[in-house]
Amino acid sequence: MSIKCEVKSVESLACNTFKILLQPENPIDFKAGQYLLAVMGEKDKRPFSIASSPCRDNEIELHIGAAEHNPYAIEVVDAMKAALDAGTPFEVEAPHGEAWVREDSDKPLLLIAGGTGFSYVRSILDNCLSRGVSQPIFVYWGGRDECQLYANDELKALAAQHQNLTYVPVVEAAPADWQGKVGNVLEAVSDDFVSLSAYDIYICGRFEMAGAAREQFSAEKGAERDRMFADAFAFI
Incomplete structure (x- = not known):
């Protein structure tokens, strides 16, 4: 569904990452974990979670x-800034994606992010957290360095x-006072879990990372492939 949005703010976070707040002219009915398409042109629509x-x-x-x-x-960031400065709406299409959170599941959750x-x-x-789920939630977030997190x-x-x-930050290059793990985020997960057979696993990062997680965790950690969710799976 195509929806025009007011760009409320464009804020620099860190390491060339921007937080953008949009107010749709009509509420968007979406599920946690879905994405939208930023409409840059009739045949140029770019996905963002x-x-x-x-x-x-x-x-x-x-x-x-x-x-x-x-x-x-x-x-896209520049187009959002231009819309903010001009007070003009920005068009998006939403919702998209099948890797949304399965609210009817009581399995523990493993959430893995790259960048x-x-x-x-x-x-x-x-x-x-807003629903007050009681099962364990593990968040593993990997980046090149601390700035990316x-x-x-x-x-x-x-x-x-x-x-x-439980939150576990993972960086490839760590300062001397770093309190998290160092290395690859998938390796960090593998080191910490003997088995992933009981988990719902949600993954977002580069396509190759999502693909490697699916193969590695199903082969080595007993993860159920139908309980692993990533929009990348639709393209690889």
Whole structure:
């Protein structure tokens, strides 16, 4: 469904990542974990995960990583800024995606994000905490360095507030005082879990990361392929 949105704000977070708040002219009925298409042209529609939960009142939050080598994302951020400055609406199409959180499941959740794939995980986590789910939730977030984990402090605080939430940050290059894990996020998960057979697993990152997780966890950790969710699976 095509919807025009008011761009409420474009805020720089860290490491070329931007938080964008949109207010749709009509509420978007979506599920936590779905994505929208930013309409740049009739045949140019670019997907971005919705970072906000459906429980938020008619506000859509996006986290867009727009490094200099990524014009695909930078052009969208620039278009959003232009719409904000001009006070003109920005068109999106939503909702899309099948990797939304299965609210009828009581399995423990494993949420895995690479880089700004965290926006997908953020929506699901927000939704689960707002619903007061009681099963364990594990969040593993990987990035090149600490700067990429732009919500690190927020997630630490949430984990301190919710006994059923465990947050594990993972970076490839760590400073001397780093308190998380170092290396690859999938390796961190493999190191920490003997079996994943009982888990619902939600994944967002590069396609190759999602594909590797599906193969690795099903072959080595007993994960059920039909309980692993990633929109990347529709394309690989």
